[in-house]
Amino acid sequence: xxxxxxxxxxxxxxxxxxxxxxxxxxxxxxxxxxxxxxxxxxxxxxxxxxxxxxxxxxxxxxxxxxxxxxxxxxxxxxxxxxxxxxxxxxxxxxxxxxxxxxxxxxxxxxxxxxxxxxxxxxxxxxxxxxxxxxxxxxxxxxxxxxxxxxxxxxxxxxxxxxxxxxxxxxxxxxxxxxxxxxxxxxxxxxxxxxxxxxxxxxxxxxxxxxxxxxxxxxxxxxxxxxxxxxxxxxxxxxxxxxxxxxxxxxxxxxxxxxxxxxxxxxxxxxxxxxxxxxxxxxxxxxxxxxxxxxxxxxxxxxxxxxxxxxxxxxxxxxxxxxxxxxxxxxxxxxxxxxxxxxxxxxxxxxxxxxxxxxxxxxxxxxxxxxxxxxxxxxxxxxxxxxxxxxxxxxxxxxxxxxxxxxxxxxxxxxxxxxxxxxxxxxxxxxxxxxxxxxxxxxxxxxxxxxxxxxxxxxxxxxxxxxxxxxxxxxxxxxxxxxxxxxxxxxxxxxxxxxxxxxxxxxxxxxxxxxxxxxxxxxxxxxxxxxxxxxxxxxxxxxxxxxxxxxxxxxxxxxxxxxxxxxxxxxxxxxxxxxxxxxxxxxxxxxxxxxxxxxxxxxxxxxxxxxxxxxxxxxxxxxxxx
Amino acid sequence: xxxxxxxxxxxxxxxxxxxxxxxxxxxxxxxxxxxxxxxxxxxxxxxxxxxxxxxxxxxxxxxxxxxxxxxxxxxxxxxxxxxxxxxxxxxxxxxxxx
Numbered sequence: 001x002x003x004x005x006x007x008x009x010x011x012x013x014x015x016x017x018x019x020x021x022x023x024x025x026x027x028x029x030x031x032x033x034x035x036x037x038x039x040x041x042x043x044x045x046x047x048x049x050x051x052x053x054x055x056x057x058x059x060x061x062x063x064x065x066x067x068x069x070x071x072x073x074x075x076x077x078x079x080x081x082x083x084x085x086x087x088x089x090x091x092x093x094x095x096x097x098x099x100x101x102x103x104x105x106x107x108x109x110x111x112x113x114x115x116x117x118x119x120x121x122x123x124x125x126x127x128x129x130x131x132x133x134x135x136x137x138x139x140x141x142x143x144x145x146x147x148x149x150x151x152x153x154x155x156x157x158x159x160x161x162x163x164x165x166x167x168x169x170x171x172x173x174x175x176x177x178x179x180x181x182x183x184x185x186x187x188x189x190x191x192x193x194x195x196x197x198x199x200x201x202x203x204x205x206x207x208x209x210x211x212x213x214x215x216x217x218x219x220x221x222x223x224x225x226x227x228x229x230x231x232x233x234x235x236x237x238x239x240x241x242x243x244x245x246x247x248x249x250x251x252x253x254x255x256x257x258x259x260x261x262x263x264x265x266x267x268x269x270x271x272x273x274x275x276x277x278x279x280x281x282x283x284x285x286x287x288x289x290x291x292x293x294x295x296x297x298x299x300x301x302x303x304x305x306x307x308x309x310x311x312x313x314x315x316x317x318x319x320x321x322x323x324x325x326x327x328x329x330x331x332x333x334x335x336x337x338x339x340x341x342x343x344x345x346x347x348x349x350x351x352x353x354x355x356x357x358x359x360x361x362x363x364x365x366x367x368x369x370x371x372x373x374x375x376x377x378x379x380x381x382x383x384x385x386x387x388x389x390x391x392x393x394x395x396x397x398x399x400x401x402x403x404x405x406x407x408x409x410x411x412x413x414x415x416x417x418x419x420x421x422x423x424x425x426x427x428x429x430x431x432x433x434x435x436x437x438x439x440x441x442x443x444x445x446x447x448x449x450x451x452x453x454x455x456x457x458x459x460x461x462x463x464x465x466x467x468x469x470x471x472x473x474x475x476x477x478x479x480x481x482x483x484x485x486x487x488x489x490x491x492x493x494x495x496x497x498x499x500x501x502x503x504x505x506x507x508x509x510x511x512x513x514x515x516x517x518x519x520x521x522x523x524x525x526x527x528x529x530x531x532x533x534x535x536x537x538x539x540x541x542x543x544x545x546x547x548x549x550x551x552x553x554x555x556x557x558x559x560x561x562x563x564x565x566x567x568x569x570x571x572x573x574x575x576x577x578x579x580x581x582x583x584x585x586x587x588x589x590x591x592x593x594x595x596x597x598x599x600x601x602x603x604x605x606x607x608x609x610x611x612x613x614x615x616x617x618x619x620x621x622x623x624x625x
Numbered sequence: 626x627x628x629x630x631x632x633x634x635x636x637x638x639x640x641x642x643x644x645x646x647x648x649x650x651x652x653x654x655x656x657x658x659x660x661x662x663x664x665x666x667x668x669x670x671x672x673x674x675x676x677x678x679x680x681x682x683x684x685x686x687x688x689x690x691x692x693x694x695x696x697x698x699x700x701x702x703x704x705x706x707x708x709x710x711x712x713x714x715x716x717x718x719x720x721x722x723x
Contacts, residue, residue: 598722599719599722600722603643
């Protein structure tokens with residue numbers, strides 16, 4: 001274990017190496033592939049756990065109240081660090097390296113556990129798929145890239161991992177590339193997150209111009225030397241990158257479409273790890289945001305809009321994965337709201353609990369989809385009898401999501417509500433409304449899926465052990481992780497918030513009211529159709545996620561395509577093609593003129609020769625005069 | 626001076642024949658006329674340059690012999706063309722048209 005702690009880059013290199021090995025191994029032995037691939041997440045897990053054990057418990061760094069102003073990039077002493085010069089330009093050197101503190105180590109544990117569970121789950125879920133080896137290779141590559149993102153000690157290192165996980169996400173969303181909808185969703189996800197990535201890149205450019213370095217340590221030390229305007233610009237640019245990656249409004253539209261990928265991929269990338277990278281990035285670079293209140297306001301606004309809007313959009317979805325996708329956007333919105341009031345430890349705590357219960361929910365939905373052979377909840381119903389284990393695990397996940405004590409989500413979500421309530425009571429009201437909505441869509445999805453009678457012909461069956469065991473393992477943290485809060489806050493060196501009893505009580509009451517409303521909503525047969533006819537406009541608004549896709553399509557996509565078409569017709573077709581084709585046409589025209597003189601008639605040539613001689617003679621005579 | 630004028634007239638008639646006659650035999654004959662003009666010019670100029678060490682008349686005779694040989698070769702080619710292309714009209718022979 002020691003080597004994984006002192007040289008965590010092994011946890012980056014090994015999964016990437018395994019990705020290559022697995023591709024070739026798939027041709028020899030399909031059975032071995034998951035076993036070999038699982039070594040990648042195990043290495044990451046070893047690094048995470050080992051580093052946590054190696055980091056000494058911090059001394060008394062407590063403050064009396066509120067969140068302390070963090071000025072260092074690291075949240076604790078480092079388990080290990082190191083760096084190499086990537087390349088040098090004159091006096092400027094670009095370095096890549098790693099530093100593992102508590103924040104990174106906890107994140108590594110999350111990545112390792114979820115990736116491992118997903119790989120085991122996929123043995124059953126992806127059984128017999130023709131892309132078996134490619135699937136595991138991509139999962140390995142993703143694990144390595146995510147580790148690189150987490151352990152990086154500079155923006156440069158982070159950005160490499162950041163782009164690599166984006167590429168893996170693209171490849172895995174489009175895993176079933178024969179389906180046009182899947183390849184379209186992959187391109188959409190890639191391009192939409194790219195908008196955020198450009199923001200991040202601009203931020204890094206500004207930092208580089210201002211400080212000439214991108215290491216976390218020199219940057220955080222140099223905050224005082226930059227003007228407030230520059231710091232704010234950098235922080236907002238980084239926030240834009242995080243908004244794109246974490247699927248927050250207005251760049252959230254790619255995440256629901258990303259559900260075209262295999263369900264375990266949704267659990268790993270689009271619920272637990274990659275979409276949380278935005279929150280991780282902001283927690284990592286918190287001192288920058290500490291110095292930029294405008295960026296904090298942006299985070300709070302975006303987070304609240306995403307939390308409430310995506311929650312409302314989840315109400316009317318028919319696809320069980322779409323419900324979970326919008327729920328993920330909503331929960332990430334909670335994290336952003338917490339970041340927006342400065343409670344980065346709370347946001348990170350919610351990230352960890354959410355990773356556990358949402359990954360589990362996604363895997364449970366995978367089990368449901370596998371068992372019922374449909375993703376449409378209208379075609380499900382009554383599955384609690386056929387799939388009892390999945391049902392119980394789903395209930396734990398939904399309970400955590402809604403915030404029923406003592407499940408994990410209750411603690412983290414109430415801490416978010418507490419933190420926001422303390423700073424922005426009005427915004428906290430909106431988040432309370434979101435808690436109601438969360439209960440509503442969770443209860444509706446649960447009743448549609450598991451209760452009543454099966455609404456279509458079909459034989460549902462419980463999933464096999466390879467799918468149920470990871471679910472059961474994930475159920476433990478999903479249920480109990482809430483109690484790890486004080487431990488986490490202590491390790492991160494920030495004051496642990498006390499749960500305020502009134503707020504918790506109100507939140508639980510609101511959540512239960514939401515659950516009751518959601519439960520009653522789906523009472524009776526074909527309740528959806530009744531709701532649709534009764535709340536036509538509102539129902540459709542929810543189903544289309546308030547038409548934001550159409551808005552983006554009209555305001556951004558179509559003008560861009562139209563502009564490209566104009567550029568294509570003017571620059572490409574007219575200027576470039578015109579020059580090339582025009583020169584060919586000119587040469588051919590010249591040739592035609594020339595060849596028309598070649599009549600083949602000897603007497604024509606003779607006449608011309610005679611004429612030429614006569615002219616030469618005349619010229620000679622005239623010149624010689 | 627008269628000889629130079631005669632040479633010019635012969636050459637001109639020959640050139641006209643080469644350019645306007647459509648029959649290859651006539652064209653060849655016209656070429657012979659042009660060559661005759663050139664030969665006359667040679668003799669005429671040779672007469673006006675007295676005291677030259679070479680005999681102009683001798684050279685002119687040799688030119689006539691060369692012309693005769695050339696005519697023989699040209700006629701042989703003409704026969705070959707006529708056999709191959711079944712024509713002796715010059716405007717039918719446009720194989721090198723571009």
